[in-house]
Amino acid sequence: MVASTREFDRWAGRGRTTWPFQVFQKHNAELSTMLIAHASALKFTYKYLGSKKANWEDPINKYFPNSEELMLCGFDTVKSWSDSYNTADNWINLNCVMAISSNFETYLSTVVKLALESDTGVLFGASKRIDGIEILKHGKKHSSNFEDEILNCTKGDWNSRTNSFLRIFGKAPDILLKNTRSLESIRKIRNDLGHAFGRDIKASRNHEVVNISKPKTLSREKAVKYQKLVFKICKDIDNQLFIDHIGEYQAVHFYHKLRQTLKHDDENKSRQLGNHVFALKKGLGHYGVELAGKKFCKGLIEYYEEL
Numbered sequence: 001m002v003a004s005t006r007e008f009d010r011w012a013g014r015g016r017t018t019w020p021f022q023v024f025q026k027h028n029a030e031l032s033t034m035l036i037a038h039a040s041a042l043k044f045t046y047k048y049l050g051s052k053k054a055n056w057e058d059p060i061n062k063y064f065p066n067s068e069e070l071m072l073c074g075f076d077t078v079k080s081w082s083d084s085y086n087t088a089d090n091w092i093n094l095n096c097v098m099a100i101s102s103n104f105e106t107y108l109s110t111v112v113k114l115a116l117e118s119d120t121g122v123l124f125g126a127s128k129r130i131d132g133i134e135i136l137k138h139g140k141k142h143s144s145n146f147e148d149e150i151l152n153c154t155k156g157d158w159n160s161r162t163n164s165f166l167r168i169f170g171k172a173p174d175i176l177l178k179n180t181r182s183l184e185s186i187r188k189i190r191n192d193l194g195h196a197f198g199r200d201i202k203a204s205r206n207h208e209v210v211n212i213s214k215p216k217t218l219s220r221e222k223a224v225k226y227q228k229l230v231f232k233i234c235k236d237i238d239n240q241l242f243i244d245h246i247g248e249y250q251a252v253h254f255y256h257k258l259r260q261t262l263k264h265d266d267e268n269k270s271r272q273l274g275n276h277v278f279a280l281k282k283g284l285g286h287y288g289v290e291l292a293g294k295k296f297c298k299g300l301i302e303y304y305e306e307l
Helices: 018-052 066-071 078-118 120-124 134-135 147-154 158-169 178-197 220-246 249-261 269-286 294-304
Strands: none
Touching: 018 078, 018 220, 018 269, 066 078, 078 120, 078 147, 078 158, 078 178, 078 220, 078 249, 120 178, 134 158, 134 249, 147 158, 158 220, 178 220, 249 294, 269 294
């Protein structure tokens, strides 16, 4: 393997994404595999029933093992089972959107906090003039834990969230600005599912009725469409914040914590630096992020020590 010759540049990251985005991607991939597994099982089940020439009025135990659960639920025919199965399928699609929204908001809150920790000066119109790692190094806490900024970007309707993002960072990806309506639809689905069992919240809180309303319906195609949209939005947000405000902050922050475990009493400072470079290179390698060469690690350590 050819050794990396890339030099350290605080504001130019080696990789293409932030570490939080890589976590977002893993959760997104996990959701996709579960959704595909469910869709495959659904297709297989109905294909099996078709091969047996099943009729709607056939008794359910003709095709499924006779179980106490089936009897307790009152499934007596293929049609009664199928109706409930389709309801469950819709429920899974709705919960898919719940997971998409949760993953998005978790990522957004994490990456906004990361960007502000890295480039604290952006809050004062002085982007890249104050390195957040310098504040951390000298034992001072950040003047803010950025809770208000994070809250404004992740709570409320998407018009207000987008305006907050614009106010903090000065710009926002076009795909975010042009899709607030779709994001609002996702937010409403999540709220209705989380607070009203998939029904309209206002209708569910009507104390003058004793019947339950029908749940919202959502096709798998629509759920997947939302998933793809959110992925693209996150990717563009990540690209903007990574380039404009984060850079190599996470690698420097990693060294800041690693440094506490290293020895600093070697009289041979050149040898000490070499040992620290090796430890940093090895530590970053365990994260599975973009490979860091000796030249990069040496430059990072020298940058940190000079702050």
